[in-house]
Amino acid sequence: MAMDADAIKARIEAALPDAEVLMIDLAGDGDHWAARVTSAAFAGQSRIAQHKLVYAAIGADMGAALHALALQTFTPPTH
Amino acid sequence: MATSDRIRTLVTDNEIVVFMKGEPAAPKCGFSAGVVKVMEAIGRPYLGVDVLEDPFLREGLKAYSDWPTFPQVYVRGQFIGGCDIVREMYASGELQALFAAPAAGA
Numbered sequence: 270m271a272m273d274a275d276a277i278k279a280r281i282e283a284a285l286p287d288a289e290v291l292m293i294d295l296a297g298d299g300d301h302w303a304a305r306v307t308s309a310a311f312a313g314q315s316r317i318a319q320h321k322l323v324y325a326a327i328g329a330d331m332g333a334a335l336h337a338l339a340l341q342t343f344t345p346p347t348h
Numbered sequence: 349m350a351t352s353d354r355i356r357t358l359v360t361d362n363e364i365v366v367f368m369k370g371e372p373a374a375p376k377c378g379f380s381a382g383v384v385k386v387m388e389a390i391g392r393p394y395l396g397v398d399v400l401e402d403p404f405l406r407e408g409l410k411a412y413s414d415w416p417t418f419p420q421v422y423v424r425g426q427f428i429g430g431c432d433i434v435r436e437m438y439a440s441g442e443l444q445a446l447f448a449a450p451a452a453g454a
Contacts, residue, residue, distance in 0.1 A: 301378075316429060316433050316436065317415075317427070317428075317429055317433065320415075320429070320430070320432070320433065321414065321415070324415070324416050324417075331416040331417065332410065332416035332417045336417075337377065337378075337379050337417055338417070339379070339431070339432055340432050341432060341436075
């Protein structure tokens, strides 16, 4: 069981509509993903809180169908 | 003992606890292996706990830390993050700074 990049991206974008999501296939097997997520929703939040927002967007499949997701979170440049 | 009490005891009795897949000498997941590498670089004693050996602990931790994946790293009773955050903290020097001062009671 796995989740594909589009499904992961769609869930993040549904929860964080301004998010820019870049998915990277770490192992080339469609099952080990890294995501770079940029959203204004992360502003002023701790890194743990930022990652929790993304995990919450993915929902119950996080840690199950999607066994791991390397995550980097950013806020958009403010200039 | 309730699982949450077991977790609280583990993370307060040990300065650093890494809840991971596999043991530190033989991680069973790349992300767990990544945290072990960071811990080796830090050079501080830590307790590695294999959550694959204990499904109650594994599920209990997800609720305790409100975090869905492993590894999970605790420092002095506080959840500090998973592999990505710990790596970022090491890269930025924040993790080393946590151990710059002598541990309380040490």
